Amino acid sequence: MSTIEYISPGVLSRIVRAFVVACSIVLLCGTVSPLHAGPPTGTLTGVSQLPVIRVALFERISSPDPAQSGMYEPHNIASNVFETLVTSDSSGSIMPGIATSWSASPDGIRWTFFIPEGRSFHDASPLDAYAVEFCFQRLINPAHQLFRPYPDWKTQLFSHVNSIRALDAQTLQIDLDKPYAPLLHNLSTAAASIISPLSLQKYYDGESRILAGSGSFKFAEFKTESVLLQPSEYLPAAPQVQVRFDYYRSEAVLSAYQQNKVDIITGLDQSDETHLLSENTATLLRHPQLSVLFLYCNGARQNIRNIAVRRAISLSINRSQISGKAIGKNSVPAKGFLPPGLWATEPSLPPFEYNPKLAKDILAKAGLKDGIDLTVIQLAAPRPFLPAPKRLASALKNSLLQAGIRLEFEFLDGEQFLTRMQNQDFDIAVYGWVSDTNDPDNLLSTHLYAGKENPHQRIAIDKLDQLILYGQSEQSLKKRMQYYSTAQYIIHKELPCIPMLHSKLPVIIRNTIKGVRISPVSFLVFRNATVQPPPLQQ
Known part of the structure; x- marks a missing residue:
């Protein structure tokens, strides 16, 4: 277990108050960073008169803070308002963000990031290493006064991080307990957005409804x-x-x-x-998209832990037909869990078999000759990977019925869906994920890694867990590809989840x-x- 370098609540409170006071003095005295010295440099006379591009949302946005959601819509907005420490290009290569350069120790344990002088947030408060440290600590440090326990960004983004500290205003240091290959990719995600600590404090104190970033747009x-x-x-x-x-x-x-x-x-x-x-x-x-639409299998349910039931479900899914009817030209049937276009996707995986008669025989041999009834939860609203949820549900229901698998769908809003997932109150869930990064770990560890305690009640496969951990700590791309290739064959055979489709947006x-x-x-x-x-x- 890694041990985060915590700041005691009392010390942290004093740091926050000092930061807020310092920013207030800056604002009152008019002494600002070079980027804010003098008049604005853009041609924004009458900004409210600029033309408006209007974008449709299918989900309500509960918070301007991207760390409070794992959904596409708030992160889509956040990507225009906030910057990240590093970013990535169209090939998935890591590029400078707020940090203009970085270095790693030979053993991959210590990472040092360099942030240029003179950067500011939209509220004119300083954007420096201390602000970045503040933003990261609130995601992983339970002693931080702005820490929120969900989503669990410590597990998803900052695994193996021992400490995060600003050495000075221009230098941030991150120490790991072992090499962690996905680190830079994780630091490029919307959830790791760098937000003005001053605006965060005001927002969570109820003094403001908006947050300040440093991106092209502001709220x-x-x-x-x-x-x-x-x-x-x-x-x-x-x-x-x-x-x-x-x-x-x-x-x-x-x-x-x-x-x-x-x-x-x-x-x-x-x-x-x-x-x-x-x-x-x-x-x-x-x-x-680097996306996958799959059936999330609830390992807390005995019938779902039965590999015969999961194989029967997979054999009953006519992926080609469902792809055509439910999504059409915007999807392709899945051959595996990882999507096409990801560097680790195994090209030689065979297609999933469609054979409802064999599925029915497997169920009969498992003592379920009369079939099985399953509760399925699904988001009601269209998603980037699934524009027509009810059409998919209808196609899936009809397909599985051929093998005697009777599905009862419940369509939920985002909050209801997450609550049911957290409470393990379902048999299977229609689940989709658009990868936040070009690293396969974002898909594998987020959805399939069970771990010893298995808090999410996933289908636990020790060998798969081991390969995911090997892939995280290995620095050689060739070896990571070998680990992930083996992992994909295990997923294909053991079905800890049941991949269905990959989609385009x-x-x-x-x-x-x-x-x-x-x-x-x-x-x-x-x-x-x-x-x-x-x-x-x-």
């Missing part, structure tokens, strides 16, 4: 069903648009587009795509919107976006 308004971003006026070349995210029920979003209330829709159902594209007002982008963009980029992890980037006037009517 102008935040409500659970509507978020407005405006350009950061301190950038040398500020964005020339505002971006508004508004919540819509899935059945209402097409009408909202036709009424010119929405410009961009992610994850639209294919039938709606076809209808909308026939109007010749939009462009459709199909962005390849369909993005509908109104033709007047130009310059929107889609990041490697499927976030919309508005840094260079523009809005052109509509063509003149003849």
